[in-house]
Amino acid sequence: MQTDMNQATDPIQLELFTNRFRTLVQDMGEMLRRTALSTNVKERLDFSCALLDPDGELVVNAPHIPVHLGAIGLCVRRVRDALEMRPGDVVVTNHPAYGGSHLPDVTVITPVFMPGGELLGYVANRAHHAEIGGTRPGSMPPGATCLAEEGVVIAPFRLVDRGEPQWQRMRHLLADAPYPSRAVEENLADLRAAVAANHHGAQALVKLAQTFGVETVRHYMHALKRYAERHIRRALQRIPDGDSVSVEKLDDGMPLQVRMRVSGDEIELDFTGTGEVHPGNLNATPAIVYSVIIYVLRLLLKEPLPLNEGLLRAVRVHLPRCLLNPDFPDDPTRAPAVVGGNVETSQRLVDTLLKPLNLAACSQGTMNNVLFGNDRFGYYETVCGGCGAGPDFHGASAVHSHMTNTRITDPEILEQRYPVRIERFAIRRGSGGNGRFRGGDGVIREFVFLEPMALSVLTQHRIERPYGLQGGETGRPGRQRVVRHNGETLELAPVDGCEVHPGDRLILETPGGGGWGTADGH
Numbered sequence: 001m002q003t004d005m006n007q008a009t010d011p012i013q014l015e016l017f018t019n020r021f022r023t024l025v026q027d028m029g030e031m032l033r034r035t036a037l038s039t040n041v042k043e044r045l046d047f048s049c050a051l052l053d054p055d056g057e058l059v060v061n062a063p064h065i066p067v068h069l070g071a072i073g074l075c076v077r078r079v080r081d082a083l084e085m086r087p088g089d090v091v092v093t094n095h096p097a098y099g100g101s102h103l104p105d106v107t108v109i110t111p112v113f114m115p116g117g118e119l120l121g122y123v124a125n126r127a128h129h130a131e132i133g134g135t136r137p138g139s140m141p142p143g144a145t146c147l148a149e150e151g152v153v154i155a156p157f158r159l160v161d162r163g164e165p166q167w168q169r170m171r172h173l174l175a176d177a178p179y180p181s182r183a184v185e186e187n188l189a190d191l192r193a194a195v196a197a198n199h200h201g202a203q204a205l206v207k208l209a210q211t212f213g214v215e216t217v218r219h220y221m222h223a224l225k226r227y228a229e230r231h232i233r234r235a236l237q238r239i240p241d242g243d244s245v246s247v248e249k250l251d252d253g254m255p256l257q258v259r260m261r262v263s264g265d266e267i268e269l270d271f272t273g274t275g276e277v278h279p280g281n282l283n284a285t286p287a288i289v290y291s292v293i294i295y296v297l298r299l300l301l302k303e304p305l306p307l308n309e310g311l312l313r314a315v316r317v318h319l320p321r322c323l324l325n326p327d328f329p330d331d332p333t334r335a336p337a338v339v340g341g342n343v344e345t346s347q348r349l350v351d352t353l354l355k356p357l358n359l360a361a362c363s364q365g366t367m368n369n370v371l372f373g374n375d376r377f378g379y380y381e382t383v384c385g386g387c388g389a390g391p392d393f394h395g396a397s398a399v400h401s402h403m404t405n406t407r408i409t410d411p412e413i414l415e416q417r418y419p420v421r422i423e424r425f426a427i428r429r430g431s432g433g434n435g436r437f438r439g440g441d442g443v444i445r446e447f448v449f450l451e452p453m454a455l456s457v458l459t460q461h462r463i464e465r466p467y468g469l470q471g472g473e474t475g476r477p478g479r480q481r482v483v484r485h486n487g488e489t490l491e492l493a494p495v496d497g498c499e500v501h502p503g504d505r506l507i508l509e510t511p512g513g514g515g516w517g518t519a520d521g522h
Contacts, residue, residue: 009223017220021060022306024204025049025123029062032125032197037189040130040380043413046406047127049197051205052076053221054119057309060224071287072124073309075099075107079156085111085122088163090195092170093156094132096147096335097328099287101342103151104128104139104380108159108191110198112205120209121221123201125194130371130380131183133174137373138380139181140339142456142497144281147328147335152177160195182378225310232311233265235300244356247273248348251463251494254278254323256345256352269293269353270318271325277336278323280495281458284341284349289324292349293317295403299359324349340458340495343367343382346403348460354388355467361388361439361475361514362466363401368478368510369458372420372449372500379418381409385510386432386440386475388466395440395513398427419450428476428509435472435515442478442510449500455482456497461511463494472515479509 028049033042040046050061050072058073078098079091091109094100100107107126113119133151135141144150152174159166171188174181181187209217239262247257257273277283290312297311319325323345328335347365354360364385371380382404387395400406411422424446432439449455457480466475482490485503492498500506 009219014220014223014227018060018224018306020208021051021224022062024201025051025060025062027204028123028125028197028201031200032127032193035193035196036127037193038130038186039409039413039417041127041190041193043409044381044406047125048072049125049201050123051201052122052124053218054121056080056122057225059121059221059308060306061308071099071101071291072107072126074287074290076109076122076124079109083156083158085109086162087111087113087117088160089158090160090198091156092154092159092191094154095156096285096338098156101285101288102339103134103147103153104130104132104339105342106132106154106191106194108194108198110202112202114206114209114214118214120205120214120217123198123205125197127190127194128380129187129190131181131373131378132187133177133179133181135179136371136454136456136497137182137378138371138456139378140369140371140380140456140458142281142458142495144337144339145279146333146337148178148332150281150337150339151179152181153332159191182373182375224306225308228305228308228310229313231301231303231305232297233314236262236267236314237265239357246352246355248352248355249464250282250345250348251460254282256349258352260353260356266314266316268316268318271322272318272320274322274324276322277326281337281340282323282345282495283326283336283338284324284345285338286319286325288342288346289317289319289349292346292353292403296350296353296357343369344458344460350402351467358469360390361395361433361469361472361516363387363395363513364442364461364475364478364511365466366460366478366511367404368508370506370508371456372453374453377418382406383443383445383508383510384408385442385478386512388513389433389435389437389439389472389516391516392437394437395432397432397441398443399440421448421450422446423448423505428512431476431512433466433468433473433475433512433515434519435468436517436519437472437515439466439468439472439475439513439515442476442512445508447506449504450502452499452501454497455500455506457492457495459494466511466514468514469516471518475512475514478511481507483507
């Protein structure tokens with residue numbers, strides 16, 4: 001079935017191809033999950049898979065991690081500009097200057113060529129490695145002030161070079177860095193799974209093109225982006241024209257600011273007024289900003305449309321130099337730290353954009369990152385909390401929200417594989433904001449450590465409370481503390497860390513969501 005690129009798009013075929021593309025990336029994700037070794041990928045599902053067109057623009061994603069998916073297109077284009085991708089190549093990077101988010105998120109990109117050498121598109125995945133070096137186990141050091149301290153920096157290179165694997169070179173990168181990985185074999189195992197997942201997706205895309213024709217596949221890639229563009233423009237037309245300024249503050253007082261201007265079927269976002277480059281690790285990247293924008297725009301649509309970059313065609317963005325767009329010198333000791341920007345600043349940026357749109361009150365606005373380990377291992381998890389209420393619904397309790405979509409590790413798996421015990425995991429009743437519709441409640445998660453190790457936490461909404469809307473009350477902020485085996489208590493700051501010993505406990509209380517409307521309904 002050959003299709004001329006200029007002919008009208010058959011809506012039935014568009015639906016069929018959308019589901020073919022979606023199945024392709026879902027199968028990639030299942031291949032990655034089944035063949036990976038780490039708890040982070042296999043059990044927590046902290047990974048994302050995507051299909052991109054020959055221009056390197058996101059076409060279809062599996063319903064994985066929003067903060068990954070909106071960034072993958074920019075990553076592929078920057079890598080393509082820096083390094084020629086040829087048949088038989090597989091390229092890997094985690095570098096923020098090339099569309100990466102933070103160092104634990106490693107992106108693997110495979111260009112897909114037809115047997116005759118014609119570029120059909122790209123398949124890519126991004127997976128979080130719970131340990132990739134840095135000054136503290138878990139590769140999210142709370143005190144990091146430069147990129148080098150956060151772990152192994154991987155500038156784009158060919159992990160597979162014209163069909164020849166370069167595993168020894170990858171091993172040297174992981175093991176010989178200034179702050180090397182503590183889990184090289186696990187890193188390599190997960191990377192092999194990522195390469196296998198891409199190979200599976202590439203084969204499926206070539207088969208689609210052989211079945212329906214190259215031009216047909218390309219046509220429906222572009223048609224899906226045009227479809228997304230039409231729908232986001234219609235959604236924007238339902239929003240009254242005008243300007244609004246939204247400001248949220250990180251827990252340390254650093255402002256996130258956006259001026260939102262809606263005009264007809266277009267929207268302009270100007271981030272002037274956002275704080276300067278952060279002295280710690282809460283810097284983000286343009287890739288993260290665009291992930292947030294795509295995600296928030298997707299919330300305006302009321303149909304199951306895959307995230308793709310057609311949503312951005314109705315958007316103009318002004319992003320000055322700030323903590324959302326820092327410079328990255330080649331020397332990682334001079335580049336800013338970013339590990340908290342991906343997980344925490346991204347969530348707070350969603351808070352900032354949602355407020356003027358009045359879609360929902362503030363959710364927990366954090367991933368509640370908990371990391372611990374020693375010279376033998378590094379463990380990482382994100383913890384659920386409360387969602388914001390909306391104009392006709394209560395907020396959900398004890399779920400991941402917005403830019404994260406991972407599972408939490410089951411206590412049985414956690415206790416079997418690591419020297420910890422989960423003493424309590426319960427809903428934090430009453431932590432959601434009151435209102436006509438209540439915000440969702442956070443959770444309490446209590447760990448007991450069974451051997452000495454380093455503990456780190458990266459969180460938000462410990463000081464700033466999740467806002468309510470239309471008279472709804474704020475959600476309760478989170479809290480974290482270590483109770484020593486001798487009964488002493490150490491309160492931890494939003495971004496903090498300490499050494500723990502056998503019998504010490506971490507008690508983590510996650511934020512509740514904001515309420516919507518006044519409790520009396522007026």
